[in-house]
Amino acid sequence: MQKKIAVIGAGLSGLVAARNLHQAGNQVTVFEKARGPGGRMSTRRQEDYAFDHGAQYFTCRDERFRTQVEDWLARGVVAEWKAPVQALNPAGASTPTKEKTTRYVGTPRMSSIGRDLAQETELITTQRITSIGIQDDRAGTWVLESETGEVYPDFETVVLSTPAPQAVPLLSCDPEFQKTAESVSMLPCHATLVTFSKQLDPGFGGAFVENSPLSWVARNSTKTRRPEAESWVLHSHAEWSLAHMDASPEDVSRKMLQALSEVIDSPLPEVLFSTSHRWLLARSEEPLNAGYLWKESTGLGVCGDWLHGDRVEGAFLSGLELATAIKKSMH
Ligand SMILES: Cc1cc2nc3c(=O)[nH]c(=O)nc-3n(C[C@H](O)[C@H](O)[C@H](O)COP(=O)(O)OP(=O)(O)OC[C@H]3O[C@@H](n4cnc5c(N)ncnc54)[C@H](O)[C@@H]3O)c2cc1C
Structure with a gap:
């Protein structure tokens, strides 16, 4: 069944998760605060x-x-x-x-790598997400808000792929995940x-x-x-x-x-x-080896290099493993 999915962050981990979930037939939107995709793997x-x-x-x-x-x-x-x-x-x-x-x-x-991965998915740039909220008290339906006051409702799944310190304020909707992000x-x-x-x-x-x-x-x-x-x-x-x-x-x-x-x-x-x-x-400083975080009951997932031993390969695998877990929970 097609789901409406938001991915916050267009670095490697977020783009890999987004592409994977898009190719599985979901409706995926990626939000990125910078002017283009790539995150820490970019070119000036x-x-x-x-x-x-x-x-x-x-x-x-x-x-x-x-x-x-x-x-x-x-x-x-x-x-x-x-x-x-x-x-x-x-x-x-x-x-x-x-x-x-x-x-x-x-x-x-x-x-070029970020641009290649971003080709297929809807990407909204220069949009910093400032909150992930539970919509109308309905667990499993998410609404995002951006710095410029934009409101994006009706997401069944949210993937957060920012570096840990940037994930902390956004994870006030899930104190358990927030604590994990705070530890890095x-x-x-x-x-x-x-x-x-x-x-x-x-x-x-x-x-x-x-x-x-x-x-x-x-x-x-x-x-x-x-x-x-x-x-x-x-x-x-x-x-x-x-x-x-x-x-x-x-x-x-x-x-x-x-x-x-x-x-x-x-x-x-x-x-x-x-x-x-x-x-x-x-x-x-000390990356975790959890791979990713995922809660099927709420539809909230977190990925990024800080959950997979740091570096480019870790970011790729974190996004891939989270997308695989999300797809599994859809069956
Ligand atoms: C100086 C430096 C050198 C490095 N050298 C190497 C190397 O040689 N080899 C190697 O393997 N790795 C290297 N790395 C690490 C590698 O770049 C990272 O592991 C990888 O790019 C991380 O990808 P990511 O998706 O986890 O995070 P990121 O690339 O950080 O992506 C996160 C994205 O989220 C966006 N974002 C954050 N907050 C918000 C928000 N609120 N709303 C919307 N968007 C948001 C950010 O703008 C960013 O685009 C280096 C990193 C740096 C900084």
């Missing part, structure tokens, strides 16, 4: 440049995710990122990472996005960094089908971000670029463009 485009400023790449271990990745590979939505990845330590030796990890990226940008705190990360006037090739595509403000640096331009401009993405360690929460974007960029020069032990070329972005909720 500025002037003529594009930067994957959130998720850098993803790996694939689970067979269910592998089936999806193979479909994306066949359709050119993702590609392998073959550039070498290193471990850098300005206080010690730098080493190539030892594992033989296959890394994938969205093509021509990370946000998230850490910030600054991303500095920079384009240089000429090549800067230290011999790697990406590097994990220790003993520095930086946790990760990537030559964005070494990823498949990117523009030729020499663009880099630098991520900070959470502790450094916590100590620089109120710093201006210019100050953050300057300090992170100085740190880049130190970790690669080289002066940097002229900067054509730089900016920085502050991810307040970058990753869970």
